[in-house]
Amino acid sequence: MTLEMKKFGFRIRTRGGSVVDNLTIQGRDREEAERKLRQVYHHCVVLEASESQDPLPSDASDFEGVISLIADEGRRGEG
Secondary structure (H helix, E strand, C coil), X not given: CCCCCEEEEXXXXXXXXXXXXEEEXXXXXXXXXXXXXXXXXXXXXXXXXXXXXXXXXXXXXXXXXXHHHHHHHHHHHHC
């Protein structure tokens, strides 16, 4: 059984008053990601939260394609 992990982006204000942008945390849902966030940034205030919509490129897991690219590059160097 595979659990789908999603990425969530946060913009927060720390308890010291600093604003932290572009925090990305993985979780099964927003609640889990926010729980993980609060483990690191105690007493923070979430100013913005969004689910990341950047899927992996279709060829990101094409292991055989990468191997063939490396092999092709090697053949060019032999000539």
